Amino acid sequence: MASKTIAAGPPRTASLSTRWREAMTGYLFIAPALAGLLLFFAFPTIRALQISLTDWNLMRPAEWVGFENYARLFADGTFWESLRITLAYVAWNIPVQTLLGLLIAVLADRLAKSVWLRAVIIAPYLISNVVAGLVWMLMLDPLIGITNNFLTLIGLPPQTFMASPDQAVVSLAGISVWRHVGFTALLFYAGLQSIPKDLYEAARLDGASEFAMFRLITLPLLRPVLVFVLVTSVIGSFQVFDVIAVTTQGGPAGSTRAILWYIYEHAFQLGGMGYASAMSMVLFVALIGVTLAQLRFLRADQSDLA
Incomplete structure (x- = not known):
């Protein structure tokens, strides 16, 4: 039984290593699109949410007004x-x-x-x-x-x-x-x-x-x-x-x-x-x-x- 357990170890480790490399390859492929999504969509959305809680006319510092808008x-x-x-x-x-x-x-x-x-x-x-x-x-x-x-x-x-x-x-x-x-x-x-x-x-x-x-x-x-x-x-x-x-x-x-x-x-x-x-x-x-x-x-x- 012990010998079977030892023999099953390396293939499982190799399988995990292969899946990790495949996952990293996938992340590398989507990295440019993900960066664009975060930079041009996610960050502006969060910033717009912050601005929506202020009174700001672009000429003076924003004034916090909460949910008045x-x-x-x-x-x-x-x-x-x-x-x-x-x-x-x-x-x-x-x-x-x-x-x-x-x-x-x-x-x-x-x-x-x-x-x-x-x-x-x-x-x-x-x-x-x-x-x-x-x-x-x-x-x-x-x-x-x-x-x-x-x-x-x-x-x-x-x-x-x-x-x-x-x-x-x-x-x-x-x-x-x-x-x-x-x-x-x-x-x-x-x-x-x-x-x-x-x-x-x-x-x-x-x-x-x-x-x-x-x-x-x-x-x-x-x-x-x-x-x-x-x-x-x-x-x-x-x-x-x-x-x-x-x-x-x-x-x-x-x-x-x-x-x-x-x-x-x-x-x-x-x-x-x-x-x-x-x-x-x-x-x-x-x-x-x-x-x-x-x-x-x-x-x-x-x-x-x-």
């Missing part, structure tokens, strides 16, 4: 209005972008698998948000924009688009859909390639229709991609800023004053860095809650291919 925030009607505007933007942007991207991906997979077609689909995503905003601001201009010329040509009345409080949020969401739908479609297209084709062949032999195969095979097996698309696009939509900055700047009449633009106004235009930091922390917590809810609802930790 948070109490003021929950009584701020403009903050809740900016949150409502942000939710309206998300409600227009996400469903249209997701459904249209899925439709384009399915059509590209079934009808045309050309590389050039995928290049055309992804092209708008290669344009920055600022450039896209400026281009569409000119195209949607009520007086000189080409969009109203086209509407008049086909017999529809001209629209005011971003110059109207009723249409501004929808117009901004349309710009976002135009820019991001190609990337969303490409993600769905990549997910479609990972679905085993023999599942469709078996379903056809059983007499399943195209819609039935889409509902019972495609959608369930695309769930991991759908989770990624929804989580990232919702987080990005809540943080809309650059398109607003180059087009409406919160107008007209505050109709596009999204939450991030309201934070910017208080931080750099009104000199309320402490109050702006408090709003950013509330937004941070809200996004964590929304993300966790999406992951749980969409069962992100489960796979239908298992």
